[in-house]
Amino acid sequence: MPFKKxxxxxxxxxxxxxxxxxxxYVLNGKWKLPLILALQNGPLRFNEIQKSLGxxxxxxxxxxxxxxxxxxxxxxxxxxxxxxxxxYELTAYSASLERVIDELRIWGTQHRERLVNHRKTDYRMQExxx
Amino acid sequence: MPFKKxxxxxxxxxxxxxxxxxxxYVLNGKWKLPLILALQNGPLRFNEIQKSLGxxxxxxxxxxxxxxxxxxxxxxxxxxxxxxxxxYELTAYSASLERVIDELRIWGTQHRERLVNHRKTDYRMQExxx
DNA sequence: GATACCGCTATCCTTTTGGAAAGTAGTATC
DNA sequence: GATACTACTTTCCAAAAGGATAGCGGTATC
Numbered sequence: 001m002p003f004k005k006x007x008x009x010x011x012x013x014x015x016x017x018x019x020x021x022x023x024x025y026v027l028n029g030k031w032k033l034p035l036i037l038a039l040q041n042g043p044l045r046f047n048e049i050q051k052s053l054g055x056x057x058x059x060x061x062x063x064x065x066x067x068x069x070x071x072x073x074x075x076x077x078x079x080x081x082x083x084x085x086x087x088y089e090l091t092a093y094s095a096s097l098e099r100v101i102d103e104l105r106i107w108g109t110q111h112r113e114r115l116v117n118h119r120k121t122d123y124r125m126q127e128x129x130x
Numbered sequence: 131m132p133f134k135k136x137x138x139x140x141x142x143x144x145x146x147x148x149x150x151x152x153x154x155y156v157l158n159g160k161w162k163l164p165l166i167l168a169l170q171n172g173p174l175r176f177n178e179i180q181k182s183l184g185x186x187x188x189x190x191x192x193x194x195x196x197x198x199x200x201x202x203x204x205x206x207x208x209x210x211x212x213x214x215x216x217x218y219e220l221t222a223y224s225a226s227l228e229r230v231i232d233e234l235r236i237w238g239t240q241h242r243e244r245l246v247n248h249r250k251t252d253y254r255m256q257e258x259x260x
Numbered sequence: 261g262a263t264a265c266c267g268c269t270a271t272c273c274t275t276t277t278g279g280a281a282a283g284t285a286g287t288a289t290c
Numbered sequence: 291g292a293t294a295c296t297a298c299t300t301t302c303c304a305a306a307a308g309g310a311t312a313g314c315g316g317t318a319t320c
Contacts, residue, residue: 034147085266
């Protein structure tokens with residue numbers, strides 16, 4: 001079967017492209033993945049997430065949490081304590097992202113190593129050049 | 131060894147997060163992945179890419195191609211024909227993205243199926259409700 | 261009644277991203 | 291010398307994303 005490469009019909013390409021776009025669509029923006037990773041150690045409250053992420057403003061955090069809830073990556077739970085307690089926790093569905101996130105992490109790691117090596121090489125070349 | 135979950139130190143989380151961010155950084159924007167997928171069938175010329183992608187303007191295409199070239203995902207080759215011919219082709223390094231793209235595609239596909247099923251369910255529930 | 265805490269929302273503003281339209285450089289043909 | 295072709299670049303503009311700052315509603319404590 002030497003013809004694996006020939007499966008690139010225009011339709012299948014578009015299907016593939018749309019699937020990739022769908023995936024990136026729900027992970028887009030500056031905060032989606034940081035949020036998901038932050039919640040992987042267990043549920044957190046609104047203010048705890050804010051502290052954990054550092055510089056996110058409440059407006060943005062609120063919007064991102066709503067987006068993630070709509071995509072069923074997390075659940076919002078309200079407890080009638082005083083003052084009220086609201087927690088956000090990852091759903092079982094969010095675990096389906098594991099392989100995607102793993103591959104992004106693996107690729108990102110080796111890409112960064114590659115960049116560092118290039119910089120070293122550039123530096124050596126400069127030394128030689130001067 | 132039942133403590134796999136306990137490996138979530140703050141430092142390792144940040145390392146993971148940064149790696150994921152690095153990966154998404156080079157794939158960001160509306161056109162990076164469409165471009166890479168378009169070139170997977172072989173090199174294309176500037177105008178061919180434009181036609182293939184449909185609605186991209188020359189300014190954006192030029193910028194995106196430069197970004198991808200900087201990241202060493204593709205090579206720009208100039209042929210001294212008349213008029214000049216310029217082709218863009220994927221590098222060997224771009225193949226390192228294969229697993230990332232595969233996982234995005236797989237996840238995107240099942241996510242879309244899931245959304246379609248939800249819509250069907252919602253429709254049935256509306257029918258029952260009226 | 262003033263103050264404090266939580267979980268937000270509202271308003272306004274800046275930055276980033278993407279795009280429309282026109283123009284340019286080099287070469288060749290009529 | 292006008293026109294055409296490829297591969298862009300330039301200028302100007304609109305939309306989207308992100309952020310700073312202030313405020314609100316509910317509850318409790320002093």
